[in-house]
Amino acid sequence: MFHNALGHKTSTNLLASKIMEILSSTQTLLLTLFSCIILLISIYVIWISFDSKNRKRPPPSPRKLPIIGNFHQLGSSPNVNLQTLSQKYGPIMLLHLGSIPTLVASSAEAAQEIMKTHDLSFCSRPSLTVPNILLYGSMGVSFAPYGEYWRQLKSLVVLKLLSNTRVKSYQKVRENETDHMIRALGESCGGIMDMESTFASLTNNIICRIALGKKLDGPKYKDLLNRFVDTFTVLSVGSYIPWLSWVDKIIGSVGKAEKIAKEFDVFLEKIIEEHANKKKRKDAKSNEEVEEDFVDILLDLQQDNTTGFTFHTDSIKALILEVFSAGTETTQTTLVWALSELIKNPRAMDKLQREVTEIAQGRAMILEEDLERMVYLKAVIKEALRLHPPLPLLLPRISIQDVKLMGYDIAAGTQVIMNAWAIGRDPSLWEESNEFRPERFLSNSINYQGLQFEWLPFGAGRRSCPGIQFSVPVIELALANIVYKFDMVLPNGIKNEDLDMTEAFGITMNRKSRLLVSVIPRF
Numbered sequence: 001m002f003h004n005a006l007g008h009k010t011s012t013n014l015l016a017s018k019i020m021e022i023l024s025s026t027q028t029l030l031l032t033l034f035s036c037i038i039l040l041i042s043i044y045v046i047w048i049s050f051d052s053k054n055r056k057r058p059p060p061s062p063r064k065l066p067i068i069g070n071f072h073q074l075g076s077s078p079n080v081n082l083q084t085l086s087q088k089y090g091p092i093m094l095l096h097l098g099s100i101p102t103l104v105a106s107s108a109e110a111a112q113e114i115m116k117t118h119d120l121s122f123c124s125r126p127s128l129t130v131p132n133i134l135l136y137g138s139m140g141v142s143f144a145p146y147g148e149y150w151r152q153l154k155s156l157v158v159l160k161l162l163s164n165t166r167v168k169s170y171q172k173v174r175e176n177e178t179d180h181m182i183r184a185l186g187e188s189c190g191g192i193m194d195m196e197s198t199f200a201s202l203t204n205n206i207i208c209r210i211a212l213g214k215k216l217d218g219p220k221y222k223d224l225l226n227r228f229v230d231t232f233t234v235l236s237v238g239s240y241i242p243w244l245s246w247v248d249k250i251i252g253s254v255g256k257a258e259k260i261a262k263e264f265d266v267f268l269e270k271i272i273e274e275h276a277n278k279k280k281r282k283d284a285k286s287n288e289e290v291e292e293d294f295v296d297i298l299l300d301l302q303q304d305n306t307t308g309f310t311f312h313t314d315s316i317k318a319l320i321l322e323v324f325s326a327g328t329e330t331t332q333t334t335l336v337w338a339l340s341e342l343i344k345n346p347r348a349m350d351k352l353q354r355e356v357t358e359i360a361q362g363r364a365m366i367l368e369e370d371l372e373r374m375v376y377l378k379a380v381i382k383e384a385l386r387l388h389p390p391l392p393l394l395l396p397r398i399s400i401q402d403v404k405l406m407g408y409d410i411a412a413g414t415q416v417i418m419n420a421w422a423i424g425r426d427p428s429l430w431e432e433s434n435e436f437r438p439e440r441f442l443s444n445s446i447n448y449q450g451l452q453f454e455w456l457p458f459g460a461g462r463r464s465c466p467g468i469q470f471s472v473p474v475i476e477l478a479l480a481n482i483v484y485k486f487d488m489v490l491p492n493g494i495k496n497e498d499l500d501m502t503e504a505f506g507i508t509m510n511r512k513s514r515l516l517v518s519v520i521p522r523f
Contacts, residue, residue, distance in 0.1 A: 069096030098240030
C-alpha cells in the first residue's frame with residue numbers, strides 16, 4: 001500500500017511537473033510571439049513613418065493612354081480643354097504629353113508659386129525640335145535654356161535694344177507708320193477692309209524700320225514670314241516621344257522647318273552683309289549721319305570686347321527672327337481683338353471715342369504724348385488682353401530641380417504650361433469674367449510688369465516678355481487713332497452685337513474669321 005501510495009504521489013508530481021514545464025514553455029512561446037509581434041509592429045510603424053516622409057506626392061492626374069499619354073485630351077482648343085480639366089483635378093495637375101511629364105497651372109496662386117516663389121526652379125525652357133531648327137539651336141532670348149548665355153543675352157537685349165530711351169527714340173517711326181495706316185483706311189472709300197491684314201502691315205512696317213532700317217513689304221517677304229510663324233505651330237512628335245522622332249521626318253515636319261530656316265538664313269545673311277557695308281561707309285565718312293537700327297546695334301555689340309560676352313552671328317540671326325515673329329504676331333493679334341471687342345460693345349466704343357476726341361481737340365492725329373492721359377484707352381487694351389492673351393498658354397518652362405509646390409512634389413525635368421487664358425477668365429478673380437468690362441481696370445493697380453498674377457498676358461518672373469514696352473505704344477497709338485478717325489460698320493448688315501468672336505488656337509490666339517469692316521470717317 002505504501003509503495004502504491006508513494007508511486008501514485010510520484011506520478012502525480014511528475015504529471016504536475018510536466019504540466020508546469022508545458023505551461024512554462026507555452027508562456028515563453030507566447031512571450032516570444034508577443035515580442036515578435038511588437039517588434040514587427042514597431043518596424044512597420046517606423047517604415048511607414050520613413051516612407052511617408054520620403055514618398056513623392058505628385059499632383060492629381062487624369063488617366064493617360066499608352067504612348068500618347070494625355071495628348072488626346074488637349075483637342076483643338078487646349079486652353080479651353082485644360083481649363084475644363086483643371087475644374088476637375090485642381091489648379092495644378094500633372095499630364096503626360098507622350099513621355100514628357102507636364103505640369104499645368106490654371107490659377108493665380110499657382111502662377112505666383114511658379115513664377116515668383118520658385119521662379120529660379122522653373123526658369124528654363126524645354127528643348128523643342130522646331131524652335132531648335134528655326135532659331136539656330138534656340139539661341140534667341142525666348143527659347144534659350146536658362147544659364148549664363150541666356151542671362152548675358154537678355155541683359156544685352158533689355159539694356160541695348162529695348163531700354164526706355166531706345167524705345168522712345170522710335171516714336172517718329174511709330175507715328176509715321178500709324179499716319180500711313182490711317183491714310184490708307186481713309187482712301188478705302190467705304191470699301192470692306194481686312195483689319196488683320198491692315199494691322200499686320202502696320203506692325204511689320206514699324207518693326208522692319210526699327211530692326212532693319214527699311215520696310216520689307218513685298219509679297220515674297222510676307223509669305224516667308226507667314227510660313228515661318230506657321231511652322232511654330234507644327235507639332236514635333238520627337239519632342240514628346242523621343243523614340244518616335246523618325247515620324248517627324250516621314251510626315252515632313254522636320255523637312256518643312258529646315259526649308260524655312262534655310263530660306264530665312266539666306267535673307268538674314270543678306271541683311272547682315274548690307275549693314276556691315278553700311279557700317280564701313282559710315283566709318284569711312286565719320287561725319288555722315290546714319291540712323292542706327294537693331295542690326296547695327298547687334299553688330300556693334302559683336303565687335304565690343306568690353307561686354308565679356310561672345311556674340312555669335314547665329315545669336316544675331318535668332319534675335320532678329322524673334323523680333324519679327326513675336327513682335328509682329330502678338331501686336332497685331334492684340335489690336336484685332338481690342339477692335340473686335342469695341343465693335344461688339346458699342347457702349348465701350350462710344351466711351352473711348354469721347355475720350356480720344358476730347359484729348360485730341362480737333363488735331364489731325366493723336367500723338368504719343370497724348371496717350372498718357374487716355375485712361376480708358378489703357379483699360380480697353382488691358383481688358384482685351386485679359387480675355388484674349390496673345391499666347392493663351394505661355395511659352396513652356398521646365399523645372400531644373402526638384403520642387404515642393406502647393407503640397408505636391410514636382411521632379412526636375414517637368415515641363416510647365418501656364419494657362420494664362422484660364423486665369424484671365426477665372427470667375428473667382430474676375431466678376432462677370434467672360435464679359436468685356438474695361439471699367440474693371442480703372443480702379444485697380446494692375447500693370448504690365450507681371451507683378452499681379454491674375455493677369456498674365458506677358459508672363460512674369462525671369463522669363464517674362466522683354467518686349468512689353470516696345471509693343472504697348474504701337475497698340476495704344478494705332479487703336480487711339482483708328483477710333484478717333486473712324487466709325488466701324490460690319491459688312492452684309494451684320495449687327496455689332498452679332499460679331500463672331502470664335503477663337504482659333506495657335507502659337508498666338510487669333511480670330512477664327514477675319515475681321516472685315518467698312519470704315520466711315522467721323523468728321
